[in-house]
Amino acid sequence: MSLHPAQDLDYEEALYRRMDAMLSELMERNPTGATQMGDHRWDDRLADRSAEALDEEYQGLQAMLAELQDVDGDRLGLDAQIDRQLFMHLLGMFARDYQEVKSHERNPGGYLDEAVGGAMLLIMLEFAPLADRLRSALGRVRQVPRVLAQARANIVPEAVPPVWAEVALEQAEGAGALFAALLPAMAAEAAPDLQEDLAQAGQVAADALAGYAAYLRDQVLPVAAGDFAVGRQGFDARLREEHMVDYDADELLATGWEQFHQTREQMAAVAAEIDPFLSAPEILAAARADHPGAGELLDAYRQEMAAIRQYVVDHEIATIPEGEVLRIVETPTYLQPIIPFAGYMPPGILEEKQEGIFVVTPVDPALPPEEQEERLRRHYRAKLPLTALHEAYPGHHLQLVWSNRRPRLARRTGTLLATLFIEGWAFYCEELLEQMGYLARPIQRLGRLSDQLWRAGRIILDVSLHTRGMGVDEAVSFLVEQCGLQRPEAEAEVRRYTMSPTQPQSYLMGKLAILDLVADYRRAHPGASLRQVHDAILGCGSLPPRLMRRQLGLA
Secondary structure (H helix, E strand, C coil): CCCCCCCHHHHHHHHHHHHHHHHHHHHHHCHHHHHHHCCCCCCCCCCCCCHHHHHHHHHHHHHHHHHHHCCCHHHCCHHHHHHHHHHHHHHHHHHHHHHHHCHHHHCCHHHHHHHHHHHHHHHHCCCCCHHHHHHHHHHHHHHHHHHHHHHHHHCCHHHCCHHHHHHHHHHHHHHHHHHHHHHHHHHHHHCHHHHHHHHHHHHHHHHHHHHHHHHHHHHHCCCCCCCCCCHHHHHHHHHHHCCCCCCCHHHHHHHHHHHHHHHHHHHHHHHHHHCCCCCHHHHHHHHCCCCCCHHHHHHHHHHHHHHHHHHHHHCCCCCCCCCCEEEEEECCHHHCCCCCCEEEECCCCCCCCCEEEEEECCCCCCCCHHHHHHHHHCCCCCCHHHHHHHHCCCCHHHHHHHHHCCCCHHHHHHHHCCHHHHHHHHHHHHHHHHHCCCCCCHHHHHHHHHHHHHHHHHHHHHHHHHHCCCCHHHHHHHHHHHHCCCHHHHHHHHHHHHHCCCCCCHHHHHHHHHHHHHHHHHHHCCCCCHHHHHHHHHCCCCCCHHHHHHHCCCC
8 A cells, every 4th residue: 555654644644545545436336335325426327246347346345455454553543543444344344245145146135226226216315306316317227127137147046045035026026116107207297308218218127127026936936045144153253343342142142132031021010010910012012002094104203203303402412413304205115025114214424415214114005904903003102202212313313414424434434334333322312211201101111121122132033043043934933922023024124134144133232332331431521411421422423332432532
C-alpha cells in the first residue's frame, strides 16, 4: 500500500482515501447494494453474476485484505485503528460468503435479491423524482433475464439446501407482477414516455422469472440436498471474526437456555399478577384478540411511531438528529414470504435524506377468515408500542441515523457487520422503556418478556441449527410450542435463521453486552445524564461492542 510516510495524519488520510476507493469498487460491482447504501451512480445496472466476475470479485477482496493487513497500525490514531479493523472484518465476511458458504452456487434466492430487489429499491427509496427512478429501473428490468440466466449457470442443484430452494421459489412466483404490471402502471402516471418500454421489458422479465420459478420447481427442488448448517468450526469463526466475542457455540447455547428459563419464570410471575388462574400463554392469547382491523394496520403503526418519538424527546432519552424521516408503507409482495408481519429498512449510509422505511405486511383478503384473524392477532394493541420503540425510536431507526452521520465512510459500513450492537440496542431499548414507565401495563410487560423468550429461543436455535444437527421442522415446532409463535411466523423465522448463522443470537446477546457497556460507562462518568450516556454510545456508530469499548475508553 502506497501511503505517505512523513506524518501520521497524512498516513491516516491516505488510508481513509484508499478504503473509500475500495468501497466504491465494491459498490460498482454490486449496483443494487450501492443503491441501498445511497450511491446512485449505477442505478440503471444489475450486477454481473457470471462465474468469472464472481471469482474476480473474490480475488479483489483478497487483495484488499492483504493491502490493509500491511498497514502500520502504530501510525494510526484510535479512530483509524478501529475503522481499519472494522473494514477488514467486513471484507472478510464477504470473502467467506464466496469461499465457504458458496452462496452463488447454493442460494438461488440471492439472484432474486439482485434482479427483483434492484427494481423494488428504486420504487421504495424516494431519493429522486419518480420519473428518474423509473428510467433507471428500465435499465435494470432489461438485465433481469441475464442475471437469472447466470443464476442457472452457477447454481449446483444438489448443493442447494431444500429450504433455500423453497424460499426462492415462493419469491420467484410472487415477483412477476412487479415487472409486468406495477412498473408500467407507475410509468403511465409519472413517466408516460417510458410506459411502452417498461411494459415490453417488464413482460420479458416476468417471463424470465416464470422460467426461473419452473427451473427451481422442476430441476432444483427435486434434487436439492445441501446442508444449510455452517458447522461448529464455521460458527465459532463467525462469532470471533464478525462479532468479536470470546464465547463459543457451547457457551452461547448454555447462555441461551439460562436466559430462556429465567425469562419463562419472569413471565409466570407477571401472569400471576394479571390473573392467578390463567397461564402466561392464555393471557397473551386473550390479549391478541384486541387488534386493529386489516385496513387499520398502517394508521395504527403511524400513531404509535409518533407517540414514542415524542416520548423520547420529552424524557430526554437520546438526541434525535435533525432531518431524519420514518415512512410507513406496505411490504412489497416479493418480500412477504420472509417478512410475514413487519420490518424496518434503514436509510442508506450515503443518503443525504435520512429516511427509514417501516414495512407492514397486509393481510391477504383471499385467505380463509380464520387465517386472516391469526395474522392480525400478531399486531395486537398491547404489543404495538413495543414494536414501535424497537423499530423506530429510540431503537433501530434512531440508532442507524446516528450511525450514518459518522464522518468516515469506513465507520458507516459497520451497519453491514455490527448486528450484535444494532440488534442488541433495539432490544435494550425495550427493557429501558419498560423501566421508565412507557410500557406500564402488566400485559405490556408480559408481551415484552414473551418476545425475550423468543429471543432466547433464537440463541438456542441459532446454535442448534448450525452446530447440533437440528432440522427446520424441529426448529419451527420449538418456536410454536415453546415460544408461542404462530406457525407461519415460525416458518419465516427459521428460514431466515438457516441463511444467517450467528445473526439470530445478536438480539439477546447484544442486549446483555449493552447493559454491561452502559453500566461501565456510568461508572466512568458518574455525572452523565441518560441522554449523555446514550448519545456517547450512539455517537460511536455501529460497532461490535468490543470495538465500542475501545472507542469509549472502557477497554
